[in-house]
Amino acid sequence: MIGLIWAQASNGVIGRDGIMPWHLPEDMKHFRETTSGAAVLMGRRTWESLPARFRPLPGRRNLVLSRTPQEGAETFPDLRQALAAVSGDVWVMGGAEVYRAALPVADRIEVTEIRESFEGDTHAPEVGREPDAVGEWQESSTGLHYRFLTWG
Template identity: 85%
Template sequence: MIGLVWAQAANGVIGRDGTLPWHLPEDLKHFRTLTAGATVLMGRRTWESLPPRFRPLPGRRNLVLSRTPQEGVETFADLPAALAAVSGDAWVIGGAAVYRAALPYADRIVVTEIRESFDGDTHAPEVGRAPDSAGEWQESASGLHYRFLTWTGTGAQPD
């Protein structure tokens, strides 16, 4: 299974200046649960945005897409090579260009949708169809409102 996972604001923002522009502890917990024991695949900037104490992300095989080898992590020059190296489940965790490139390979897409809008410089890719399932809106401990959306099928398109 190849999955894509991200959180996005109502206006499609997924990042600002290399960070998340919100604090949503429930999403972080959901991310940890979803990706535990799997391979996570990310671009170099996403890798560099992780706090050093969380690099590599614990309990997961970490792969980075970069033309330059990155210290302390398996590095691949292109997406097909990285995907070929994966056995078992893999989750693409960013950034935007990696999501767009991986979209055709996705068997599953899981998005935490935040009802509020945020300013940002990075936007989620367009999935191109309505999700297969949408959870109920919930209120975060931080006061934000969120729900989980899921798409399934090859290329996250219907089979």
């Protein structure tokens, strides 16, 4: 299974200056539970944006797309080679270019949609169809409103 997982604001923003412009603990919990035990695949900038204490992400096989080896992760020069190296589930976790490249081969997409909009410089790809499952709006402990969307 090849999955894509991200959180996005109502205006499609997924990042600003290399970080997520919000704090949503419920999304982090959903991410941990969904990706636990699987491989996670990310671009070099996403890898570098992870706080050092969480790099590599525990309980997951960490794969990074980069032309230069990345300490603590398996490094691959392109998406095709990275996906070929995984025999089990793999979750693509960013950034935007990696999402767009992996979208045509994705079996499943998990999106945490945030009702509020945020300023940002990185946007989610267009999935191109309606989700198969749409959760109810919930209020985060931080006051933001979110719901989970699933394709596949």
